Amino acid sequence: MASKRFALALIATATLGAATLDAQQSTTVKAQDSRRFYPDDPLWADDDMRDIAPVAKDELSKSYDFVHNTFARRALPGPSVNINTLGEVPDSSWFTNRLGVRDMTIDEILRGPDTIDGPAPGTWEVVGKPVAGITPKFAIRDSNGVVFLIKLDPASIPELASSVELIATKIFHAIGYTVPEDFIASLDPRQLRVAKGARIKSTDGGERPMTIADVKQWLQHQPRQADGTIRVLASRWVPGKVVGSFRFTGTRPDDPNDIHPHDMRRELRGLRVFAAWLNHDDARSLNSIDTYVEDNGRRYVRHYLQDFGSVLGSGSTSAQQPRGGYEYLIEADKIRKGLLTFGLWQRDWMKAKYSELPSLGNIESRVFNPASWKTEYPHPAFEAMDAEDGFWAARIAARFTDDIIRAIVAEGKLSSAEAAAELTRIIIERRDKVVKHWIVGVNPLDSFEVRQGNHGPILIFDNAAIRLGVKAPGESYQTSWSALDNMTGVETSVSDVEEYSEPVSWIPATGFGAADPSGARYLVATIRTSNPAFPQWLAPVRVTLRDRGGVIDIVGIDRRAGAGAVSTNNE
């Protein structure tokens, strides 16, 4: 124990030293150039797909991931850094803005990442049997030569894992993450052949050639559909060379494109909101994958989320454990409380009631609490998430309409219409809960727009909490304006505080600051929202307007003043 403490102390000291260097370097840079905005702001694409040399394979130990994240303590890293001046996440090898920034047709959402229609009919050659993970699976090459991972449902709960994996894939893709192409397919055991040279782990720990008897054995207890086929999930092998999974802290030291610490990436921190929504309690590094791809002549590392077999009510090989999503595997204070209260203290998840429909597993929406939702063990990016990250994610989650969710659930091809309807209801109710919780964490002013009013330009906006039906209208907005000198960062007040009951403010068109070398002038609106029920809304949203030759656009939206660290409700 003493040596462990000593090691932790060493780590803490080293981390603190690095942080100090960060601060010193930042000061130095600031002295050279204090410019707040650049001509190309806001940036909507972060070009991290530059051509790079091959990177090493970096496989993460699942035990280390668990032990390190459960027992090592670390400081929260500060706000997200990979955002543009509007607080949005630019497109990158990690994330592509989709439903959050534009309308998508239901067909487009259902198509998701798919570039083909699934495994081609004809003979499927079994080429291997991966040992990673707990889901029973094997790899095949279809008659077109495309490789798929075939994942099997729990024999006693048909449709459970395959349906949720497909549903989650479509949702995560529409959000913007990179995910594999997944299909629900029907497998006829007669169409399987074993590829020449395919090998398998033998019962004595060695390796031996794979035989068709092995394949039959894997399938013999799988329930048959009416036509004798077996329902499976076919996940297309991701393109490129697999180089491991990504970690939710730090960066890859051999990837020059990877410069933003992963626990400071908004899309990885905001993933917590989506994971809570879909009960993706297995959202750990092991369920990500990095591949070194070649794309339009450039070679770089692409980052996937994958393996959604343990989301919603599924635990991959069984129904989700009732604890899943509510409690880490190890929480000393809860164990202590559990021991000492002689069973009088009951955890929330012990009160959950689940549907009797087996294909839904253990998923519900009544006891679900977005604030206290948890992964299997502590997740560094989720712990680092702040209210601004949550607001970003909640806005995207809110874009999934009931119709979209209904259509996605239908893609899961549950044979019971009752189960599909129930799952749709649960996902909708959970969506409402995550949106309701995270949209109000910061001053939720949104949809800023400059328009020409009767007496000059006006800034209009809305309150996302009202727009999404989380609360009724009734607050007031206090706005003050400052001229910004972009080169020095100095702001000079050009107006008194004005209070409106409507989300609109006149723009003092003569109040823009001095032109910067690009000729642009800047004006900052500081807007507070008064609502006694939400004191955090008094923290201002700062909206920066830019005037370029008489054309005014919005170049900055900053909610950080109100984006404190997120506390987890530990019941």
Add this chain to the structure above:
Amino acid sequence: MTRTRLALINAIVIACSIGSAATVAAQSTDDQAGRAQALAQAREQKAENLSVPTRSFTERVLHWYDDGESRLSWRGLHVNLGNFSGGAGLAGGIGFTRKAIGSPFVDPLQANRIDLNVSAGRSILGYQRLAARIDVLNVAGAPIDVAVTWRDDKMPQEDFYGIGQDAAENHRVSYRLDTTDVMTAFQWKPYQRVVIGGAVAYLTPVLGRGTDTRFPSIEAGFDGESAPGLAGLPTFIRTDAALGFDWRDSATHPRRGGHYQVTASQYDGQGDNRTDFRRVDVHLQQVIPLGNRYRRLELRAQGSFTDADSLARVPVIYMPAVGGATTLRSFASGRFRDRQSVSMTAEYQWEAWWALDAVAFIDAGQVMHNVSDIEWRSFATAYGIGFRLHSNSAFLAKLDLAYGREGFRPLLGFSYGF
């Protein structure tokens, strides 16, 4: 890459973060410089300081563990810990297990699957066990399992206190029991919850001088009359028949349901019918959820009843007994022996952690010569608390801390036992 260089690059990256309005861009002072250019510069700078990913010592160790190279087994050979009765002391040994012999894969439902287990172990108190077992599972594809076992035990320090509920603690002696048993058994599950079983066993018990230096050997305080079998035992053929009904949701970590079983046995002393007897064991277990499955009341009752011809005597080693890990837990294993025994347990169980149940229990037990001799006031009692380590559905280990009139007794176990 040095830590200083890494910190420098991190600082630049954070400083030129794609756009937080409160942060600034990198070194460029070009008037038309852009955010994208600043990020590109940061990437170029990192490209000059690349290094391959490295693993800490802890991570290397846990990788080794994940890869399965740390297992104490090799091609079916494995290390055994424990596996002896209570009081044997710390024990260890080696075993060999091969499942589904002749098949390239292990399938629990495979017809005529053959499993083999061979083991040898020894404890620090001189207990020794050699054992071999062959199981034929799913015979002809039916829900029938057959097993043949051979076991040779040397148990040099077994305890005996005399016969009857009033056997005094200070009469404790030790004896040696060596026995080589061969048994053939079958189990048929005509329905999911119904078990019908049977067995034939050939037993060769030998009672002898105990080696526990703290207590006298058995012959110092007892004779063939007060300790039947001490004067010599024949070999036995035991025939069992069992009927059970089990509707628990898990056989080793039940949260609801019940298990009721009756086993009738006939012991035939070979060449000495003075030791023939019959024995019936009744086992009742009921788990009652209290509101939900995370809080339960478990009730257990066990009764063992022997019946012998007037001249025949039941050897002490086969007598019903109470005391030990599953009955009267604050008393020594086999503390009370007689021709009949009854024991009861009530356990309040609650889930303290998803992998740990805590329990509060009370045990009561009594032995008697005839069932009609039972006296409610004569029950010995034990009470205590315990902990059950389990996976989501199966028992892993238990620790019971039991108290009673003969003191405190901690009991660590690795088998469910009920």
